[in-house]
Amino acid sequence: MPWPLLYILLLAVKEVFPQKPTFTKLSDIYWNATNPIFRIDNTDHIIDVNKGNIAFEYDQVNIICPVYVPGTDEENAEKYIIYNVSKEEYDTCRITNPNPKIIAVCNQPHKLMYFTITFRSFTPQPGGLEFQPGEDYYFISTSSKDDLHRRIGGRCTTHNMKVVFKVCCRPEDMHNQTSMNRVPTTSISSPSTPRPVPTFAPTFAPPPRVELPTVRPTSYKEIDLTSYNVKSTTKKTNEYEKHPNEVVKNEELTYNSAIRRSGSTHAHSWLLLLSVCAVAAAQRWDMR
Template sequence: MVRRLPIFVFLIALVHGRRLDDVLWSSTNPIFEISSNAHVITAQVGDRLKIQCSAPTNAEDYEYSIIYAVSSEEYQHCYLGANPHRVGACDSPTTQQSLSIVFRQFSPTPGGLEFQPGQTYYFITTSNGRSDGIDRRRGGLCETNKMKLKFDILPEGDHIIRPNPKFAARTYEDTTPVMYIIHTDDSSELDEDSATSSAFLLAVTSVFLMHLL
């Protein structure tokens, strides 16, 4: 019994992560200012965050963009290579859109994003903010407004220590096999998290008890 206990503990730890602060994907967001390094985000495998598109407005004022995962070179110089990895798009002026990123080592879907411990990942948009410039491959808001994100994934065994729990990211248990999803309505997100957490913990507990028998 004692020798099988670590397996159960490992399974619980595997799905434990934090809900990081949402990121507003807009050229007006101060995190994209040259003097700010808030666009550099430290995360652990299992964490997740939401990238929020601009609020719905009329088509003329809406900020259109496509978000890509790119290399360090493309991140630095604001261009797309031969095979850019499209993460998602903000392209609906009438609907509130958001993009949920789950930092998983292994994608449950073919071609999905994967985040390895100790590595750095980069998101940019080369769109210029207008509907007729959403498919630009160079420059755009990345160049003019520094719209880019850098994700530093902590090595295995490292943990983020936040001295004041008041400002700590919300913890959660997540088993949803999704790497990224464009949301149009997230009102039930917290309920879904609780439901999937309970279902998973019940399943793991059952497996653990079977090992004990």
């Protein structure tokens, strides 16, 4: 294999496995009935692990069994079997699995014993514990003073001897946490000019065009005033002096006849005026 290709391959392997796994120690857990973390008035028994760790960094915890000075009576010594159980078994303190997973056996009270748990998602050890991100793992101990192998009740019920390990974090949770930790950038934008509100002017359809009939002036005859005989006042006075009654009658007849002629003349004049006005109005309408 050429040296350049081998060098590139080694770099690729280094990128895939950038560093050896490192471990962070958590506080030790002393698994005895007098430990305050088992009190029911707090949540110290709920423990977050791998929170805020970088890649290939895992938390570790030591579970330390009860230990007594030599000469202590074994009958008064606490002995436990610690099981990894389901959520239902954790809540009820009842181990229903016929083959439960045993985490630790504390059965030698005069000897220091502890068990180290590494919270990683894979293990090179066959049958070892694996802890997947985003999952919860429940540990309980149902042993009693008289029965180490008891699986119902025991000190899980009387002394609340149970622990929850909450493994952080799922990939989507890490992405959300990273997004929340980013410093938000604020951009100041100039106020936008408000858009003018369109105004709709009412549209009116033009009125239908009405064709007015053309009014033509009717033919008329000019009145010849010279054809009327107008009697002079002198003659009238003389006739009135001679025949007053007949003169009065003749004057009445003449007056009535003149009124009729005058009324006819006025009617023709008004008709002519109306005709001219109608023609002018029609022409004005056509110009529009």
